[in-house]
Amino acid sequence: MSESLPNTEPGWDEIPRLKIIIAAVACCLFLASMGNTIVTTAMPLIVSDLGGLEHISWVVTAYLLATTMAAPVAGKLGDMFGRKIVLQIAIGVFIIGGMICGLSQSMSMLVGGRLVQGLGGGALLVVSMAVVADILPPRKRSSVQGAFGAVFGISTVIGPLVGGFVVEVLNWHWIFFLPVPVAMLAATVLTIALESPEQKPHTIDFAGAGLLAVLLSSIIVVANIGGTMVPWASTPVYLLMGTIPVALVFFILVERRAAEPVLPMMLFRINNFVVSNVVGFCVGVCMFGTIAFLPMLLQVVKGLDPVESGLYQIPMMLALFGTGFTTGRFITATGRYKILPTISTGVLCVGTLLMTTVTRETPNWLIVIYVMLIGVGIGPVMTVNITAIQNSIPRSFMGVGTASANMFRQIGGSLGTSVYGAIFAAGLVTHLHGMLPAGFSGAVTTQTIAALPVEMQGAALDAFAAALRPTYLVSAIAAGIAFLVSLRMIENPLADTLAPVEPVRRQTPAE
Structure with missing residues (x-):
């Protein structure tokens, strides 16, 4: 409460x-x-x-x-x-x-x-x-x-x-x-x-919290260690991937029976809760994937040093948070928000598609424009999702509803980065086949390419850029899904006063 x-x-x-x-x-x-x-x-x-x-x-x-x-x-x-x-x-x-x-x-x-x-x-x-x-x-x-x-x-x-x-x-x-x-x-x-609110007796959902921790930790850990710390085809990865569906099933069963569930299943019957979190998940895929792989593109393909490549992320961040702030002011002034995620995810789709065209000949200033479009596409979604969720759920669920936006975005980011890494690694093996020394293993860096014969270096850079393109194509697909899902958002009127806080309702097992 x-x-x-x-x-x-x-x-x-x-x-x-x-x-x-x-x-x-x-x-x-x-x-x-x-x-x-x-x-x-x-x-x-x-x-x-x-x-x-x-x-x-x-x-x-x-x-x-x-x-x-x-x-x-x-x-x-x-x-x-x-x-x-x-x-x-x-x-x-x-x-x-x-x-x-x-x-x-x-x-x-x-x-x-x-x-x-x-x-x-x-x-x-x-x-x-x-x-x-x-x-x-x-x-x-x-x-x-x-x-x-x-x-x-x-x-x-x-x-x-x-x-x-x-x-x-x-x-x-x-x-x-x-x-x-x-x-x-x-x-x-x-x-x-x-x-401080008036304290009333509550039933803490220990079982639900424990199962949710197992579920989320399994997803995050497998996304971060798979293909990096341990091979995808390994016992730890298999065990974690097997744990995910089991924990999910038991979590749903427990939450349907808990008196005060840590993540009430009834929230998933609220349209804007589901729409906002699906959009947030997809945008998380795009956001964290871009942040993770843009420096690699700039350092290896464009030849920038780490500091310079980091500076190229600033325009995207400025666009992201500038549009997020402007979106908040717009919503306060007009009370309108439904159309905003549709427009922004459309821009995000365009920005990620443009990134698939980047080669070593692409001017750096053009890349800045592309990443700024990505920032413009992400920024409004973060503000609108919180607004839509908080405006559609009972005030007694405000904390867990707000938490869901962060949770689904983080899961999308972790899974997206992991999937991008696997796609990029597979593409690199294909595109660089025959260029690297026999038995080579490890990360391909600017030093790796500089050690190649001069006549092969240009082709190697092209191959590296080509291996990165599918990751941005996946981002474009995720943004397209977010665009389509955002069309389902319902614009509930934004009140000018705080609604009463209803008592936390204990659900029955049937719910």
Whole structure:
């Protein structure tokens, strides 16, 4: 059950408090989002200090895995016990995880700390968005959610830059210590500003939460280790892939009988809940795939260094979060949102199709335009999905409904990146057949191609670009599916006042 707040439009005396709350939850969102990217530039120094090169990818994967698992559970707990207590606990867990990371003397300790930090970060990402739904009416909350999207984007872009700066000035341990004062300040502000709801007895769905954790972790882990850490045709991958359908079936059975399910099945009977999450899943495929493979294209095919290739992501991010923010303002001003995901996913489809035409002769400025189109296609969807979901579900399910948007987008991103990797690897073997030395294994880099005879280097670059094209074609297909599904969205009117918070209804086994 959410916080005890007026069910009418807030008066002038409430506005300063609301602004303080919004600023505090924006800080939470910023910290949780930046926690995923700030370590990337510090990886080489971490490995040289701690060793454990074989575990380095888990520093990122552990955080992603934990945030994905924590989001729906934290959203449900916020619905049951209030956002305030869940945010307080989440900030505490995030700080503890960061301290473990900062004090790490081994790679295994660092990965464990990242897992703990990710549990707190996942809860912060979701509950921060749900707080907005508690304090602002539907018509007004869109502009704030659009601004939150900009916060999310800024943190994604500057995370690696901040990490690099801290590593140069201090050392890598401080990238985990520096967020602590900000997190403590946000916790203090939220403790003072947020009200606590009247506590009522609840039944926690431990079985559902456990099965959901198994399901999500199996999906995320198999998507991240398959074809990279272990071959696809291996026992660990087979076991994980076999676990997914079993966990899904048992999860559905348990949720249909739970008194207060962690992810109520009745939500899947709500049109906009399903439409928004399917669109979010497809857009996640496009977004994370583009982010993962664009630097590779620019470095190998276009010959840019890593810093330059990173800078080419900024136009996409600026377009993404600029359109997300503008979308929020548009929704607040007009109350309209149905057409926005249809237009944006159409633009996304065009942008990804244009990326399939990129060769080594394509001008760099044209690539910038293409990736900006992709950003324009992604940005509005993130804002509209949250708006459509929150405006179509009961307020007592606001936390878990908001969490679903993050969960399906993350799953789409993880699966998309994994599928892209498999497609690209297979295409590279085909297109580079006969060009590489016999027995060659490992990643194809600019150094690999530079070591080839001069007369073969151009063909090798063309082959590399050709191997990447199918990944963008898959993105275009995913965007096309999102476009078609978005046509099914229903534009429910956005109210100018907060609706009453109905009691959390216990479902019967028949539901």
